[in-house]
Amino acid sequence: MRPLRADARRNRERILEAAKSVFADQGADAQIDDVARRAKVGVGTVYRHFPTKDALLDALVRQRFDQITQLADAALERDDAWDAFRDLVWRSAELNALDRGFCDAIAHHDQSAVAVECGLTGRVAELMARAQADGTMRADASTEDIGVMMVGLGSVVRTIPAPAAWRRYVTLMLDGLRAS
Amino acid sequence: MRPLRADARRNRERILEAAKSVFADQGADAQIDDVARRAKVGVGTVYRHFPTKDALLDALVRQRFDQITQLADAALERDDAWDAFRDLVWRSAELNALDRGFCDAIAHHDQSAVAVECGLTGRVAELMARAQADGTMRADASTEDIGVMMVGLGSVVRTIPAPAAWRRYVTLMLDGLRAS
DNA sequence: CACCATATGGAGCCGCGGTTCCGCTTGTAA
DNA sequence: TTACAAGCGGAACCGCGGCTCCATATGGTG
Numbered sequence A, B: 001m002r003p004l005r006a007d008a009r010r011n012r013e014r015i016l017e018a019a020k021s022v023f024a025d026q027g028a029d030a031q032i033d034d035v036a037r038r039a040k041v042g043v044g045t046v047y048r049h050f051p052t053k054d055a056l057l058d059a060l061v062r063q064r065f066d067q068i069t070q071l072a073d074a075a076l077e078r079d080d081a082w083d084a085f086r087d088l089v090w091r092s093a094e095l096n097a098l099d100r101g102f103c104d105a106i107a108h109h110d111q112s113a114v115a116v117e118c119g120l121t122g123r124v125a126e127l128m129a130r131a132q133a134d135g136t137m138r139a140d141a142s143t144e145d146i147g148v149m150m151v152g153l154g155s156v157v158r159t160i161p162a163p164a165a166w167r168r169y170v171t172l173m174l175d176g177l178r179a180s
Numbered sequence C: 001c002a003c004c005a006t007a008t009g010g011a012g013c014c015g016c017g018g019t020t021c022c023g024c025t026t027g028t029a030a
Numbered sequence D: 001t002t003a004c005a006a007g008c009g010g011a012a013c014c015g016c017g018g019c020t021c022c023a024t025a026t027g028g029t030g
Helices: A006-026 A032-039 A043-049 A053-076 A081-097 A100-108 A112-117 A120-133 A143-159 A163-177 B006-026 B032-039 B043-049 B053-076 B081-097 B100-108 B112-117 B120-133 B143-159 B163-177
Strands: none
Touching: A006 A032, A006 A043, A006 A053, A006 A100, A032 A043, A032 A053, A053 A081, A053 A100, A053 A112, A053 A120, A081 A100, A081 A120, A081 A143, A081 A163, A100 A143, A100 B143, A112 A120, A112 A143, A120 A143, A143 A163, A143 B100, A143 B143, A143 B163, A163 B143, A163 B163, B006 B032, B006 B043, B006 B053, B006 B100, B032 B043, B032 B053, B053 B081, B053 B100, B053 B112, B053 B120, B081 B100, B081 B120, B081 B143, B081 B163, B100 B143, B112 B120, B112 B143, B120 B143, B143 B163
16 A cells, blocks of 8 residues: 555546546536546546546545535634525535536435535534524524535536526525524 | 227326336336336337337326326415415425435426426416415515425435425425515 | 566446337227 | 237347456656
């Protein structure tokens, strides 16, 4: 298990980069051959680095979750809990809207395990607890609601192309989560 | 274009019946061979009646929409507009929850054209107008919101098996649609 | 250098599932 | 009862796309 050879390390990066843009554009059913072509690499090389298409997809999903976790960290710095929560949701939704592959992933498989692993769930829980403490979020809301919301969001983004659709979805959901 | 032969008419029914339960159980990616087996019919016969898998799926989707349209008719008889709307949404959601194939259909392709054709959209619009008139539904809500909601619902039902998940989704969405 | 473990490319394999094809059966009308 | 158009069954076809395999190339080490 020694370190990767230099060219291998370089290729791994190129593959991830290529996969990111191919899957973002065309969704999770884009072909590995396209990724390989875009990375200027043979299919075999892709499979050397990621044993399976799913493994590659998972790696990308994990990257996105990490990115959103960083946004959650920033949100935790803010004073107004509801505003922080709301903006976090909007920012994540915007990221989704640019990445069909990620939307496919969250719309088709429950990703809550990944969200927990990378620490996102914990941070969101804290944010929600604060908003509930100052009475701006409905008392019965939980992180599971967020999972449910994201599943739906993925599908809306994928199915109805107009940005107005997912924006409306987020608006309604946030109003549903607000204290009445 | 004379009437179908008696046995053909019978088979057509069996195929629809079989397809309904196979796709409801296994989702839209169930195989035509399974449908044929369940209908006790050869694959060729399925293709004689429905030129394409998609055509078969479409026929089933249309049936479900017609069924929901009937529910909407019943809802229009009721006095309290919000209650009528809310219950209609709950009943449709319950139908979805029993039919993975339908969920796949609404989660993957925008079905608003079908909803309009079969008269569902018109009826829902009337119901919403009434609820808005007596101030129980948010003034900016439209039938497009319902489309967006159903897309998300399909995905939630498919992706998170526990009924609690889609029930929660509907709860949040309805609260989002209520006047604040 | 020389060597070899590591890495690469991409033609080809393989299973899957939608669809077609055609020899046979059956309902029906005369 | 016969004739034939309409209908049927299901083996086989075929394109697609994930994945494998191996002859070849290359980075790093002594």
